[in-house]
Structure formats: structure tokens, C-alpha cells
Amino acid sequence: MSTTEIQSPTGAPYAAILGIGSYRPERLVPNSEVVEAIDSSDEWIQQRSGIKTRRWAGPEESVQMMSVEASRRALAHAGLDARQIDAVVVATVSHMLQTPAIATAIAHELGTDQAAAFDISAACAGFCHGVAMANDMVRGGSAGHVLVIGVERLTDILDLYDRGTAFIFADGAGAAVVGPSETPGIGPVVWGSDGEQFDLIRQREDWRDVIASGEPVMPHLMMQGNSVFRWASFAMAKIAQQALDRAGITLDDLDVFVPHQANMRIIDAMARSMKLPARVKIARDVADMGNTSAASVPLALDRMIQEGDAKSGDTALLVAFGAGLAYAAQVVTVP
Numbered sequence: 001m002s003t004t005e006i007q008s009p010t011g012a013p014y015a016a017i018l019g020i021g022s023y024r025p026e027r028l029v030p031n032s033e034v035v036e037a038i039d040s041s042d043e044w045i046q047q048r049s050g051i052k053t054r055r056w057a058g059p060e061e062s063v064q065m066m067s068v069e070a071s072r073r074a075l076a077h078a079g080l081d082a083r084q085i086d087a088v089v090v091a092t093v094s095h096m097l098q099t100p101a102i103a104t105a106i107a108h109e110l111g112t113d114q115a116a117a118f119d120i121s122a123a124c125a126g127f128c129h130g131v132a133m134a135n136d137m138v139r140g141g142s143a144g145h146v147l148v149i150g151v152e153r154l155t156d157i158l159d160l161y162d163r164g165t166a167f168i169f170a171d172g173a174g175a176a177v178v179g180p181s182e183t184p185g186i187g188p189v190v191w192g193s194d195g196e197q198f199d200l201i202r203q204r205e206d207w208r209d210v211i212a213s214g215e216p217v218m219p220h221l222m223m224q225g226n227s228v229f230r231w232a233s234f235a236m237a238k239i240a241q242q243a244l245d246r247a248g249i250t251l252d253d254l255d256v257f258v259p260h261q262a263n264m265r266i267i268d269a270m271a272r273s274m275k276l277p278a279r280v281k282i283a284r285d286v287a288d289m290g291n292t293s294a295a296s297v298p299l300a301l302d303r304m305i306q307e308g309d310a311k312s313g314d315t316a317l318l319v320a321f322g323a324g325l326a327y328a329a330q331v332v333t334v335p
């Protein structure tokens, strides 16, 4: 056994979200623009999902561009310079190169000093996974400040003729700066996965099968919506309660609830099942943003801050779930 003593990293006593920023694509797409291809109606979509419009990215609004814009706003909100960022963690499923990680290009364009940069794949739960990792990185000493980005350009993998997905998914980016804090600003994460339900939301075919088929058509995103709906409405309320318990708080201490923006009926079902008091403000960004997967939680929280529904110092509960099925929840202090 070696007798050499290795220094162990030491970080800040606590971490918190210091700033939030987001980017919404210019183009608003009302239900009327998507219904024809899927033989649907504005009424059905609103009734089943609560979605009225969504935003779809234009050619210039790439994963990188939207991420950089959201990040600049998050840095400005935190009052920090990009050179103070030690690590960039990007949660996405719609960066279209297998390698390298888009985080490296984003870190470079932002002007970080060669920050560590990598992507994570946890679908709609990706941002909450990233916040959990950043919390541990800052407290563990592997980074002073971490930029966590949730970004999607799902229209690149969306089948506009698929009734189960075409009206739901959309594009956008949200970012948070996580850094040291005098008091705990991010509670323990409650996270997990149910791989038995791997096939419920997935890329339809393996790339190799697409090429072998001789008809190289984009392997789109597919979802067995109703099964996911039933799972999320019940299982996620329990995960949300566990996140409160692990943070040592009760519903009485909660000011803001920011669930993944998948479907207004899931949001309402979770709130009912959790017995959320009426005074707790609930994020309802899905109505005009659709489901932006990894971007949905930071987009929704940023909007609540902008519109005065979430105030600095408020206590917020974040809960996200999606393909995998992967999920994560934590309590945070609003920056």
C-alpha cells in the first residue's frame, strides 16, 4: 500500500443558484399551424395539454446560440464574468453531433478560461441533474462556479406528422450559475430512473438500423404519452414530497413550485396530489412554450422571476421527469 498522502479537494460549505437566464426563440407557433398535419384541433390540444402556442427555433437559433444567450443573461443576473466559470454542464438531447460535447463550444464562445465542459443526457430531467451535480462540484471543490444549461432544439428530431408528439415539443434554452454561498441554497437531490420503461419516450430507431435500412430518414422522437402521463401524475408527486422532506422543509415553507413543463394536466394533478396550498405560485410556462425538455425548468423559473411570481430569497421546489424514465427534484433558493 502506498504511503503517499494525496490532497483531497475542499470546496465551499454551501452552494446556491446565483443567477438565471433564458432564451426563447423568436417564432411563435400557434396550435392552428400544427393541427392539419396531425388531424387534430386547437380545442383538443388545449384540453389535453394546456398548450396554446409554442416557440420553434429558426435556422440561426442553434443549440449553441440559444445556450450562449441564456448563459450571458444568467451571468449578468449573477453579476459574474465568464472567466469566473470553471465548469459548463449542458443538459440536452438535441445537439446533433455525437461528439464533441456542445458544452466545449459554448464555454469557448462565452469566453471562459478553458472551463471544464461536458454534456449530460437525462432528457427532460437533465437540468435538475445538472444543478445537483453543480451543487456537489462547488461543495466538493472541483469548481468554484458552474454554469448549468438546459437547451433543446427538439424541432430537429420532431416528426410533424406524429399525433403523439408534434404539438408538444418545442425549442429554447435556460441557464443557471451555481456558486458558493454562506447559507444552503440547494437542497439534497432526490433522483432516480425506471429503465423498465426505457421505450416509453425514445429516439425511434438506432442510427445503425436507419443507415442499414437504405432509407436514411431522421429517427424521430416518439412517446407513448398516456403511459408517461399516468406515471408522472402520481409517481412525481411522491418524489416532490421526498425532496421537501430531504431539504427539511414542509409545504408551509414553500413559495414556488416549478415542475417540468410537460402538460398542464400533469402540473395540476401533481399540485392536487401534493396538496399544494393555494398561495404557492405554480409555473405554467407550458401554455405558450410547449414542452422544451431540458430547458423547461429554467425557462419557467426565469419567467416567474421576470414576472414577479418568484422573488429573490423565495423557496422553490424543482421537479423534472422524462425519457429513461429519469427524474430529479430538489429545493432551491430563488436567486
Ligand code: UT7
Residues within 6 Å of the ligand: 038, 039, 040, 041, 044, 045, 048, 049, 124, 163, 164, 167, 168, 201, 224, 225, 226, 227, 228, 229, 232, 262, 263, 266, 291, 293, 321, 322, 323
Ligand atoms: O417531457 C417528457 C415527459 N412527457 C410527458 O410527461 C408527456 C405526458 N403525456 C401527455 O402529455 C399526454 O399523454 C398527451 C397530451 C400526449 C396525450 O393526451 P392523452 O390524454 O394521454 O391522450 P391519449 O393518447 O390517451 O388519446 C386520447 C384520444 C384517442 O382517441 P380515442 O381512442 O379516445 O378515440 C387518440 O386517438 O385522443 C386521440 N388523439 C388525438 N386526437 C387529436 C391522440 N392524439 C391526438 C391528437 N389530436 N394529436
